[in-house]
Amino acid sequence: MTTLTFRVRGMDFSNAGEVGAKVKRILHQIGFEREVTRRAAVAAYEMELNIVIHAYEGEVKVRIFDTGVEIIAEDRGPGIPDIELAMQEGYSTAPPEVWKMGFGAGMGLPNIRKCSDIFEISSEVGKGTYVRSVVLRG
Amino acid sequence: MQYYHSVRLDVSRCIGCTRCIKVCPTEAIRVTGRRSVIMEDRCIDCGECFRVCHQHAWYAMADPLERKDDFDISIALVPPSFYAQFGPEVEPEHVVSALKSVGFTDVFDAAYAKEAMTRAYRMFMKTEKWEAPLISPACPAVVRLLQVSYPDLLGHIVPMDSPIEIAAKMAKQESDAWSDCSFRRVGCFFITPCPARVTAIKQPVGGRRSYVDGAFSMSDIFGLVLKKLDPRKSEKIDKMATGSGISWARSGGEALSLGTKKVLAVDGIHAVITVLHEIERGKLRDIEFIEARACTGGCIGGPLTVENPFIARVRNRMLSEHRRAKSLAVPVEWVEENYPKGYFHLAGTIPPRDVLRMDSTIEGALDRFERMEALLQELPGYDCGACGSPTCRTYAQDVICGQAAEGRCAFQSQADSSDSGERKIRITCRQLAERLGFEIAVDSESLDDEVNGCCCSDMLSDVMATARRGYIWVTVQTHPNIVAVASVTGVSAILITSDRKPEDRTLVSARTHGVSILVTTKSSFEVAGRLWSILNQ
Amino acid sequence: MDLLSIINILDAEAIAAPPRPGLVQIGSVFVGDLMSDVLSHAGPDTLIVTALCTSQLVRVAEVVDAPAVCFVQNKMPQQSVLELARSKGIVIIVTPYCAYQSSALLYRAGLHSAVRPGGYNGGYLEI
Numbered sequence: 114m115t116t117l118t119f120r121v122r123g124m125d126f127s128n129a130g131e132v133g134a135k136v137k138r139i140l141h142q143i144g145f146e147r148e149v150t151r152r153a154a155v156a157a158y159e160m161e162l163n164i165v166i167h168a169y170e171g172e173v174k175v176r177i178f179d180t181g182v183e184i185i186a187e188d189r190g191p192g193i194p195d196i197e198l199a200m201q202e203g204y205s206t207a208p209p210e211v212w213k214m215g216f217g218a219g220m221g222l223p224n225i226r227k228c229s230d231i232f233e234i235s236s237e238v239g240k241g242t243y244v245r246s247v248v249l250r251g
Numbered sequence: 252m253q254y255y256h257s258v259r260l261d262v263s264r265c266i267g268c269t270r271c272i273k274v275c276p277t278e279a280i281r282v283t284g285r286r287s288v289i290m291e292d293r294c295i296d297c298g299e300c301f302r303v304c305h306q307h308a309w310y311a312m313a314d315p316l317e318r319k320d321d322f323d324i325s326i327a328l329v330p331p332s333f334y335a336q337f338g339p340e341v342e343p344e345h346v347v348s349a350l351k352s353v354g355f356t357d358v359f360d361a362a363y364a365k366e367a368m369t370r371a372y373r374m375f376m377k378t379e380k381w382e383a384p385l386i387s388p389a390c391p392a393v394v395r396l397l398q399v400s401y402p403d404l405l406g407h408i409v410p411m412d413s414p415i416e417i418a419a420k421m422a423k424q425e426s427d428a429w430s431d432c433s434f435r436r437v438g439c440f441f442i443t444p445c446p447a448r449v450t451a452i453k454q455p456v457g458g459r460r461s462y463v464d465g466a467f468s469m470s471d472i473f474g475l476v477l478k479k480l481d482p483r484k485s486e487k488i489d490k491m492a493t494g495s496g497i498s499w500a501r502s503g504g505e506a507l508s509l510g511t512k513k514v515l516a517v518d519g520i521h522a523v524i525t526v527l528h529e530i531e532r533g534k535l536r537d538i539e540f541i542e543a544r545a546c547t548g549g550c551i552g553g554p555l556t557v558e559n560p561f562i563a564r565v566r567n568r569m570l571s572e573h574r575r576a577k578s579l580a581v582p583v584e585w586v587e588e589n590y591p592k593g594y595f596h597l598a599g600t601i602p603p604r605d606v607l608r609m610d611s612t613i614e615g616a617l618d619r620f621e622r623m624e625a626l627l628q629e630l631p632g633y634d635c636g637a638c639g640s641p642t643c644r645t646y647a648q649d650v651i652c653g654q655a656a657e658g659r660c661a662f663q664s665q666a667d668s669s670d671s672g673e674r675k676i677r678i679t680c681r682q683l684a685e686r687l688g689f690e691i692a693v694d695s696e697s698l699d700d701e702v703n704g705c706c707c708s709d710m711l712s713d714v715m716a717t718a719r720r721g722y723i724w725v726t727v728q729t730h731p732n733i734v735a736v737a738s739v740t741g742v743s744a745i746l747i748t749s750d751r752k753p754e755d756r757t758l759v760s761a762r763t764h765g766v767s768i769l770v771t772t773k774s775s776f777e778v779a780g781r782l783w784s785i786l787n788q
Numbered sequence: 789m790d791l792l793s794i795i796n797i798l799d800a801e802a803i804a805a806p807p808r809p810g811l812v813q814i815g816s817v818f819v820g821d822l823m824s825d826v827l828s829h830a831g832p833d834t835l836i837v838t839a840l841c842t843s844q845l846v847r848v849a850e851v852v853d854a855p856a857v858c859f860v861q862n863k864m865p866q867q868s869v870l871e872l873a874r875s876k877g878i879v880i881i882v883t884p885y886c887a888y889q890s891s892a893l894l895y896r897a898g899l900h901s902a903v904r905p906g907g908y909n910g911g912y913l914e915i
């Protein structure tokens with residue numbers, strides 16, 4: 114098993130997307146199936162961007178097993194008051210500046226869930242958010 | 252599968268200076284034994300290596316001119332970048348005439364086919380489903396870069412043949428139409444500005460044979476044509492492109508020809524990589540078409556060109572402005588008739604080249620990946636290239652994949668292989684256990700001793716002979732006798748490997764004798780490898 | 789990795805070898821001195837590294853189809869062991885290094901362990 118840890122800073126758009134791209138690259142190098150790699154990369158990418166857009170700072174931890182990939186994003190931030198609402202497609206509180214950069218369509222969390230075989234989310238208002246996604250091979 | 256590639260090294264000229272390894276976009280070159288070695292399957296023939304080589308050791312393997320004599324009819328396919336090699340007084344018609352004097356039966360203007368491509372792109376974008384941004388199939392080095400390094404983006408490439416293939420197809424059909432029946436063989440030869448095109452002709456993506464029968468280096472043909480140029484001799488060809496097709500020779504020309512604003516043109520292989528990164532990061536969805544060229548300036552900057560690319564660019568711009576026309580030379584009806592027949596479409600799909608995989612199995616690759624990361628920690632991160640690999644990361648990967656010898660880093664403290672007992676860093680047994688995730692089965696004082704060596708054996712007599720005070724003893728033995736051996740030799744701890752559990756009597760005996768026991772799921776082999784890495788750091 | 793590279797890495801000497809050792813491919817390594825262990829872990833691509841230079845070892849190598857055996861610390865087997873190995877087509881090399889050091893050198897050259905307890909590295913994904 115290999116663990117990779119990425120630090121992510123809020124509003125740091127110059128590096129946004131780096132985690133997703135790196136995860137994709139590494140999984141490809143290791144030889145994971147195209148589809149598994151894609152799902153894991155999408156999940157990692159969306160988790161990273163949620164920290165960039167919505168939180169102050171956080172960490173994306175990727176653990177790679179021969180059977181699959183586990184991605185955990187943990188952040189310090191405002192948290193999510195209504196998780197059920199946040200999980201709805203199209204729901205977003207992202208500010209307009211962020212839309213202009215092509216983010217904030219409200220599809221992130223639903224996307225992560227779609228890509229994951231196991232999906233967990235928990236959040237505490239005023240503290241932060243925890244998201245866990247597991248993508249399994251075959 | 253054997254990959255053909257046209258960039259070659261003249262070993263007698265190479266001095267192993269490491270300039271080329273640093274610029275190779277796919278990290279395909281290493282220096283070993285004081286000379287460069289190319290990893291054939293990774294090379295994309297972009298020619299960056301020969302641009303930087305002071306020794307002129309790199310060269311492109313193109314065809315010899317005599318090859319055209321194997322055919323009854325030889326047609327020169329001339330790209331617009333060729334016209335830009337000559338002075339402003341030389342018109343394409345002069346070049347056509349001179350090429351015939353050199354010995355070609357006929358000349359076909361490749362820019363004409365590029366205009367057909369422009370029309371075909373428009374039809375593709377109108378009639379088919381595609382994912383933005385589309386990437387141009389025109390630059391063979393870029394296509395190969397995607398195969399090697401960005402396989403997930405292959406689906407973005409417009410699934411059409413390159414304009415040169417289309418040109419050859421058109422030229423041959425034209426020629427068949429007028430050839431009399433005594434002409435049996437028609438050969439098309441491309442005057443190439445780059446080695447990548449040579450490769451694309453010898454081994455086209457998609458597997459089908461190329462319509463082009465050979466490629467001559469632009470710099471070779473340039474000299475021959477220059478001698479035959481005559482201001483009084485010029486010859487018109489009826490299928491000559493307008494300014495639009497001609498502009499494809501410089502970067503931006505292809506993108507511009509589409510007539511939409513949502514295009515992006517990028518040139519220079521390293522700049523191309525930055526844009527591909529953006530696409531990978533999910534950006535650029537608002538761009539419809541990306542024209543990417545491996546050479547700075549576009550094809551006029553090809554490694555086999557003669558003229559300075561900035562001067563060639565001006566020439567090309569002037570020529571295309573001069574020949575600007577309201578509509579393209581290729582009739583829209585012709586494309587509308589042939590496009591649906593699949594005239595432009597690629598026969599197969601473009602397959603990825605899985606050359607970056609670290610191992611044939613996932614387990615093996617994960618294992619290697621982890622070791623690579625560990626080794627990387629010991630390297631300085633200067634990416635100096637002195638070891639012969641382009642970066643510290645590639646060096647670590649080379650070592651772990653058995654492709655480079657260890658100890659080539661000038662900065663890494665060298666592991667001394669002469670004495671297994673010699674200690675390089677100070678670390679206690681307990682710290683080691685923590686770092687490598689060993690479980691502590693019996694915890695006694697000796698765990699806080701410094702480790703000064705290791706003995707890896709399952710034969711008690713051997714251990715008696717070789718183990719010393721302060722060693723870690725690595726074994727799969729679990730019976731109580733090991734405690735006695737440990738206390739006689741004074742080893743700091745017994746490490747039981749391969750997920751074996753010490754017997755209860757062993758544990759009891761160890762506690763009474765003050766012998767420490769550690770346990771791990773890893774094998775003796777792996778443990779030895781990891782211990783060594785730490786103790787000899 | 790081919791056997792020639794391994795001979796190089798270990799500063800070893802081939803004392804029973806096929807005509808072209810470069811053709812023998814090694815994918816994994818087993819280090820240990822217990823027969824039953826060799827039997828349960830070594831396979832057709834395994835190099836067995838051991839201090840036990842008996843004819844038993846050659847027989848075990850034959851059972852698991854292991855192509856090569858490395859004796860550590862310059863331990864020389866008896867002539868009969870060598871003859872047995874030759875007749876079975878099993879390569880024998882001898883290295884001056886101890887088992888620990890041999891393992892370290894091979895491990896760092898990228899070879900895998902022949903032992904894989906409970907799947908890869910014993911790490912498992914919680915669901």
Ligand SMILES: Nc1ncnc2c1ncn2[C@@H]1O[C@H](COP(=O)(O)OP(=O)(O)O)[C@@H](O)[C@H]1O
Pocket residue numbers: 162163164166167168188190191192193199200204205206207216217218219220221222223242
């Ligand atoms: N890490 C987070 N911290 C705080 N709020 C979050 C976080 N992730 C998501 N949210 C909230 O959930 C909403 C929906 O998230 P998502 O589906 O990713 O859409 P988007 O990021 O495009 O707004 C966000 O607009 C935001 O209000």
Ligand SMILES: [Mg+2]
Pocket residue numbers: 159162163217219220221222
């Ligand atoms: Mg989001």
